[in-house]
Amino acid sequence: MERTQIGRPLLGRRLSRRALTAVSVLAVAATALTGCTSGKATDDGAGKSTATAGGGAAANKGNGKNSIYVIGGKPDDPFWSAIKRGGEDAADLVKAGGGKVTFLGPQNYDNLGPDAAKLTLTAISQSPSAILVPDWVPENQDAAIKQAVAKGIPVFIYNSGGAEAAKRVGGVKYIGSDDYVAGKAGGVKFAEEGAKNILCVNTVPGSANQEARCKGIKDGAKSKGSSSKQLPLPSSNFGNPSAVTQAIKGALLQDSSIDALVTIGVQDADSAAAAIEQAKAGDKVELGTFDLSQSQLDRIKDGKQLFAIDQQPYLQGFYAVSMANQYLSYGVLPPQNPLLTGPLLVVKDNVDKAIAGTKAGVR
Structure with a gap:
């Protein structure tokens, strides 16, 4: 576009x-x-x-x-x-x-x-x-x-x-x-690329826009025959890369059916990328995020991240x-x-x- x-x-x-x-x-x-x-x-x-x-x-x-x-x-x-x-x-x-x-x-x-x-x-x-x-x-x-x-x-x-x-x-x-519409677009994209079990990582649970994003992911995936669930983390984890990485890694190791991760923001996406690598799941777990940063764009360009949903904050x-x-x-x-x-x-x-x-x- x-x-x-x-x-x-x-x-x-x-x-x-x-x-x-x-x-x-x-x-x-x-x-x-x-x-x-x-x-x-x-x-x-x-x-x-x-x-x-x-x-x-x-x-x-x-x-x-x-x-x-x-x-x-x-x-x-x-x-x-x-x-x-x-x-x-x-x-x-x-x-x-x-x-x-x-x-x-x-x-x-x-x-x-x-x-x-x-x-x-x-x-x-x-x-x-x-x-x-x-x-x-x-x-x-x-x-x-x-x-x-x-x-x-x-x-x-x-x-x-x-x-x-x-x-x-x-x-x-x-x-x-519209956060719900944005999430739905991400859920559809994941499903179209073959993801069946998507995890939406939410480090600000209770926030209206983040909840709408994860709901959109779920509904978008469902519309294409896939499913999604939310991983709510304490809001104190936001901006704490190590805590977020460990939480996501634990979720991946506990549930091997997860084949896609989406995060509510770019800091968490960097943590998710580290978690995927540490869990040795890079060959089966797709990554997506809301919003943009240079690291997200670099991964997309290198084929290591599927998408970033840009709400064009500027x-x-x-x-x-x-x-x-x-x-x-x-x-x-x-x-x-x-x-x-x-x-x-x-x-x-x-x-x-x-x-x-x-x-x-x-x-």
């Missing part, structure tokens, strides 16, 4: 301010066909215009001095670095209008839902123009997100939760991949920040909900283009 036009100019360099303006308008308005909406704005008592909850028109119309808070993942998580890169590129346009974009993230994933809720409350306390947040663990996060909406702060759900989450909490829109960050900025400033809003950024299955046939994007920091 060809890379989108929005991605090609970014390879190897940042966009100029003029290019960012053009790209943002094209990405958020032109591709949306008829993206302009209207509604009311209210005064917050300090002379600043803020969008009404659920209202069509945006805050600071024609002003552009927007304060956007983006809640994301750990600072050292390579997946989130791609999302942040996209958000930072879009933030250049926000800054050009006199606004700012602030990124917040947890230090670890041990208490993801409650921590994300606290970060949302922190953002609310700063009286932002808009909040962008994944809805990872709804039972922990939804109350905080609804609190922002009740205060008249436009909320965009991105990366996790889907259009259902945006509707449930009163968010403006969802930007990202686009999530870029589209989310761009969309919020245009909505706040001009009331421009694409009609599509969700606005999907994936999935795109990276396999041996298209891996070279993905490698180029990874080197540029956008995949």
